[in-house]
Amino acid sequence: MDPPPKTWSIHMRSEITAKYEVLNRVGSGAYADVYRAIRLSDGASVALKEVHDSQSASREIEALRLLKGSRNVVVLHEFFWREDEDAVLVLEFLGTDLAAVIGEGDGVGVGEIKGWMVQALSAVDECHRNMIVHRDLKPSNFLVSDDGVLKLGDFGQARILVESGFNAPQENPPPYEDDTSNAESSTQHSESISQLVNLNQTAYENPNLGTLSHEEYFRVLDEMKTKSYSYDTDKDTNIYDGNTSCLATCTTSDIDDDLCKGSFTYEAEEVGGNELGCLTSCVGTRWFQAPELLYGSTDYGLEVDLWSLGCVFAELLTLKPLFPGTSDVDQLSRIVSVLGNIDEETWPGCHKLPDYGSISFGEVENPSGLEACMPNCTPDEVSLVKRLIFYDPAKRATAMELLQDKYFSEEPLPVPISEYNEVDSDSALEEFGTLNITTTGSDLSIQIP
Ligand SMILES: Nc1ncnc2c1ncn2[C@@H]1O[C@H](COP(=O)(O)OP(=O)(O)OP(=O)(O)O)[C@@H](O)[C@H]1O
Numbered sequence: 135m136d137p138p139p140k141t142w143s144i145h146m147r148s149e150i151t152a153k154y155e156v157l158n159r160v161g162s163g164a165y166a167d168v169y170r171a172i173r174l175s176d177g178a179s180v181a182l183k184e185v186h187d188s189q190s191a192s193r194e195i196e197a198l199r200l201l202k203g204s205r206n207v208v209v210l211h212e213f214f215w216r217e218d219e220d221a222v223l224v225l226e227f228l229g230t231d232l233a234a235v236i237g238e239g240d241g242v243g244v245g246e247i248k249g250w251m252v253q254a255l256s257a258v259d260e261c262h263r264n265m266i267v268h269r270d271l272k273p274s275n276f277l278v279s280d281d282g283v284l285k286l287g288d289f290g291q292a293r294i295l296v297e298s299g300f301n302a303p304q305e306n307p308p309p310y311e312d313d314t315s316n317a318e319s320s321t322q323h324s325e326s327i328s329q330l331v332n333l334n335q336t337a338y339e340n341p342n343l344g345t346l347s348h349e350e351y352f353r354v355l356d357e358m359k360t361k362s363y364s365y366d367t368d369k370d371t372n373i374y375d376g377n378t379s380c381l382a383t384c385t386t387s388d389i390d391d392d393l394c395k396g397s398f399t400y401e402a403e404e405v406g407g408n409e410l411g412c413l414t415s416c417v418g419t420r421w422f423q424a425p426e427l428l429y430g431s432t433d434y435g436l437e438v439d440l441w442s443l444g445c446v447f448a449e450l451l452t453l454k455p456l457f458p459g460t461s462d463v464d465q466l467s468r469i470v471s472v473l474g475n476i477d478e479e480t481w482p483g484c485h486k487l488p489d490y491g492s493i494s495f496g497e498v499e500n501p502s503g504l505e506a507c508m509p510n511c512t513p514d515e516v517s518l519v520k521r522l523i524f525y526d527p528a529k530r531a532t533a534m535e536l537l538q539d540k541y542f543s544e545e546p547l548p549v550p551i552s553e554y555n556e557v558d559s560d561s562a563l564e565e566f567g568t569l570n571i572t573t574t575g576s577d578l579s580i581q582i583p
Pocket residue numbers: 160161162163164165166167168181183208225226227228229270274275277287288289290399
């Protein structure tokens with residue numbers, strides 16, 4: 135076989151080629167090119183993610199460092215970042231993802247689907263315990279290793295939420311000026327990154343959010359549902375957008391965008407300037423976007439991920455996207471036709487959403503309901519999705535609450551990870567016991583026997 139062309143920009147990065155042999159490009163996203171490579175020191179397979187947007191790169195590094203050691207989150211081995219060059223993240227290589235699993239069609243058994251769901255919930259729970267909102271949950275961002283371990287990746291849009299009262303930094307973090315090709319500058323680089331990390335760990339180590347008992351975890355999450363939080367501000371923006379929501383700025387341009395792919399990833403520009411405490415609504419991929427984002431909210435919470443997870447679960451169960459909108463307005467319209475009218479009864483506080491007054495739909499007398507979108511699913515499967523797909527963010531179940539749903543402790547049981555490559559029917563599940571979820575302090579342990 136011919137050697138790969140040595141024309142990619144990554145081949146010009148001597149500090150990288152000294153340690154890795156770049157094999158081929160495996161993917162390109164909105165902000166990044168990803169290459170498969172071999173680590174020369176030990177032959178390990180890695181993914182080199184060359185991120186073309188510095189904000190996205192720092193977010194991904196920041197989140198992955200906080201989540202280090204989480205079983206269901208992709209491992210960041212190291213990163214390279216020099217002034218005037220794109221950051222390159224060295225990640226563990228994962229051969230496939232949930233989008234491919236869904237693409238396989240009917241061959242996936244119920245136990246296997248439950249196994250994916252448990253791992254996805256575990257990943258999201260881990261993020262949310264660390265106050266990290268991923269903001270771009272979709273099947274292709276749940277990567278899967280050869281031995282069936284699901285790992286959440288693509289944290290380029292992630293943010294770390296900071297409790298109200300925390301003093302958000304007034305300055306942007308220092309630029310990454312190091313040269314990672316030598317040890318000394320590499321240390322400087324680590325320090326500049328750790329300033330970011332420490333900053334956000336302040337939130338994590340907050341007495342209210344630090345070591346949590348099981349009960350405290352629920353209490354804090356409940357509080358988060360009712361209490362107004364401020365966030366580390368999306369202030370390092372390229373384009374000042376003031377209070378203008380994504381919906382207001384994107385509706386004309388995004389219609390028909392990328393219809394082949396059928397979904398659309400928003401630009402990373404944040405609501406900004408001096409608007410401390412605001413988040414942008416321009417995040418995520420439309421089909422999985424929570425209604426509060428579609429209505430331009432800038433003070434949303436972890437619950438946006440829970441909506442997305444509901445859409446992912448529905449798609450895993452039906453093999454079809456739940457709400458495949460072709461524009462933001464079409465997206466909302468599809469949701470309304472299924473869930474019914476959005477009003478103060480169904481969603482307390484909805485009238486305060488920035489775009490609530492500018493987008494209205496005709497009265498839906500007979501919403502079709504989620505059952506109609508999931509025709510071949512069992513009542514338990516529909517119920518599980520229903521626990522996530524609520525207009526009112528406060529009503530969405532947390533990842534940990536869902537992990538304890540009886541759906542996961544009833545037959546067929548979630549397939550153990552080690553069996554993924556072998557199981558092709560639910561009948562192979564009889565040998566498995568009950569899903570064992572334990573919480574010790576802040577640790578959540580899920581044993582799939
Ligand atoms: N760790 C990895 N191992 C193998 N392939 C990966 C890995 N990370 C990413 N990829 C591949 O690269 C593609 C793009 O990566 P990623 O989604 O992280 O970039 P992005 O630019 O942020 O994408 P998006 O436009 O979906 O937000 C993925 O769809 C996947 O195919």
